[in-house]
Amino acid sequence: MANARNSPDATQAPQTAPPAAQHSRSDKAATDSAPQPPTAPRLATVSEPAAIRRFRVRQLDAPGRAALRSCLRDARADAHDASAALLLVFDVPLAGVADADLAALATEIELAAPPVFALIETDLSGAAAELTLAARARIARSGATLAFDAVRLALPPGAGASQRLPRLVGAEAALELLCSGLRIDAATAEVLGVVDLVTEARLAPVVRHLARAALPPARARREGITEPLSFQKAIAAARTRSAPPLGPPDLPPVARDMVVGQIIDGIESAVLLGFDAALNREATLFEEAFDGPVAPALVHLDRAWPERAARAGASSAPDLLTRIALTGGGSRGATLAAAATLAGLGVLLADPSAPHLSLAETRTRRALEPLLAEGRSGAERLEVQQGWDALRGLPMVIETLPGHAAARPALLADLAAATTQDAADDPATVLVSGSDRPDLDQLADALPAEARARLIGLRLPGLRLPDLRLQGMRLPEIRQGGDAARSGVVEIIAGNATGPEAIHMAQELAHALALPWLLVGPVEGFISERLLWALRIGADSCLDAGARPAEVDAAVLRAGFALRPYRQIDALGLGGAEADRARLQDATTGALPQTGLAGALWRLGWTGRLAGLGYYDYATAMPTEHPDIGMVLDSVRTGRGRRAQGLTPGQIVNRCLLAVTVEAARLLAEHRVTDARALDLAAVRGTGLPAHTGGPLHWAGRRGLLRVKSELSRLAQEEGAFWQPPALIADLVKHGRRFEDLPAQDVNLTPRAEA
DSSP, X not given: OOHHHHOGGGSOOOOOOOOOOOOOHHHHHHHHTSOOOOOOOOOOOOOOOOOOEEEEEOOOSHHHXXXXXXXXXXXGGGTTOTTOOEEEEEOOSOOXXXXXXXXXXXXXXXXXXXXXXXXXXXXXXXXXXXXXXXSSEEEEOTTOEEEOOGGGGTOOOSSSHHHHHHHHHXXXXXXXXXXXXXXXXXXHHHHHTSSSEEOOSOHHHHHHHHHHTTOOOGGGOOTTSSOHHHHHHHHHHHHHOOSSOSSOTTSOHHHXXXXXXXXXXXXXXXXXXXXXXXXXXXXXXXXXXXXXXXXHHHHHHHHHHHHHHHHHHTSOOOOOOOEEEEESOHHHHHHHHHHHHHTTOEEEEEESOHHHHHHHHXXXXXXXXXXXXXXXXXXXXXXXXXXXXXXXXXXXXEEOOOTTOTTHHHHHHHHHHHTOOSSTTSOOOEEEEOOSSOOHHHHHHTSOGGXXXXXXXXXXXXOOGGGGGGGGSOHXXXXXXXGGGGSOOEEEEOOTTOOHHHHHHHHHHHHHTTOOEEEEOOOSSXXXXXXXXXXXXXXXXXXXXXXXXXXXXHHHHHTTOSXXXXXXXXXXXHHHHHHHHHHTXXXXXXXXXXXXXXXXXXXXXXXXXGGTBSSSBOSSSSOBOOXXXXXXXXXXXXXXXXXXXXXXHHHXXXXXXXXXXXXXXXXXXXTXXXXXXXXXXXXXXXXXXXXGGTOHHHHHHHHOHHHHHHHHHHHHHHHOGGGOOOHHHHHHHHHTOOGGGSOOOOOOOSOXXXX
């Protein structure tokens, strides 16, 4: 069994959830159609006051569990009092996955004396939601939500939910909740029987009444299993259901079918086995899934997100981000302004130029229109003011001038002057350059000395207008699945003079936008852009080996990649793609390899989708491979002395992953990012690698680093220096370690040319 399963450290520290937002339409529809099993009668409240013990559960890592167990021990002193109780207030929005120790803790809560009750105040998911089921009863505030979403990580429940939940709500509702990971609001949870009471009333009299009611422990609840025949019919229907299939749609079909089958087996054991035997069955099913091919990769990525959050929370910056200003215009600025307002931030658009300011406001309101039409709020948080007078005292000002605008240093100098602190203890305004490729040290030279520590760079490649709809989702959904998994990462670029408060404020912006962040050193292009180009190099290598562009695109698409390399290049235009290649030339080891096919197509006038011909023929609504593309490819290979060997779809996918792996290892070896998980997260969310790979470095570890090193060395001999494995891989092989075994490192702030 993997060590993570049995370690109390398997779950991560919690991250502050974003402001509560409206459920997505899909969640609402699923909630409205959820089955309605028999439920226990609602519990009335009483007015008499009572003293109860309370404990706020903020995290479920090893220290958090130790503190909770200590509270359970202390509460035993009250066991003689029939009205005594312990109320656990759950505030763990990111609890991670369950493990054997958490399952044992659930049993301790279930059998504790005096009885334990759970209060759900916010959004709970994963292991924390499972743990509440062990309480004698659950009380929820009206704004709370619950999701038993281990299935999104290809895992069945691991802390007793497959046994306790069906006892409360029946087989049909338990199957729907556990197999979908559906998030339900407090009112729905009360109707289903997941929670016993939704109230805004004072808690002491409510809990005292519950304690006097002498409710049975969770294992003895029978509301959902009083009719075994109906229970088994629901199980049988779930096993044969095919349209729509149970389970998250973004999981690979094999993994989805496997975990759904395990969940069904676990729930069925609730009526076939005794409670303790059924819990042991659940543990066995969980271990089987955790040792499978997909769950470890998804858990690896899941842990990368709260890790980013924990580091942000450790900063000493005293103020949270509530309001920002943007200047410089551009479509990226409008998109960021719209996203920030929807995330609950106040946004000020400021510019000395009235025409520029009017254009920025028009673009921002246009970005908001389709979302406001869906009933979303945000426009009321948008302000517009000409000049810089309103900037002083704001926590952050972001310039969004497009491209390599020559006016950027002067603009930042003006912003620094407009936000100078009146007194030494006044909050400092963070100055953010939103350039694609900011040279922080060069920009800092244009600023007065006091402002240089306030300057930081942000790359926001994932904020595209369609992605703004993701802001209506709760954080766990954005974190774990579907199109959200490709919504990008915020790359935070620090210069040599950048202070910790500026870094922290940039992290706060990322949290507000519900996007993970990476602290990176100066590199040419986004980290995700570097990895995307590596993917293209791997694809070009497949062409050299005998594959055709459509075969490469089809292979990676079937494997779960978000992007088809050659369809994407056609959309960009071959000229633009080659310009990007030239710009990134010095950012990688040796020359960027190329097949020569792009140049041959360019000379033929096949310049991409706008021209109607590129790697594909766009003469019809469905792009097709041009009949002459094979002939052009053969001519290019002959000119380069290459021989077509032919590749299977699996070999195509592996070669593409090898290319991304060697570039990610190079970035890690150069200290351009803090750790391997950061790169894996960037590769999945920013570059579109399948989440079930866990990212390129995790994939390489599971494939075997010795094998990967040998494959890269062979490709380096055949195709050039790009494929040469960095010494870091050899060192890991020598010591029997993997990339994720490496500790976090300081980021190298020296540009590559000077390093």
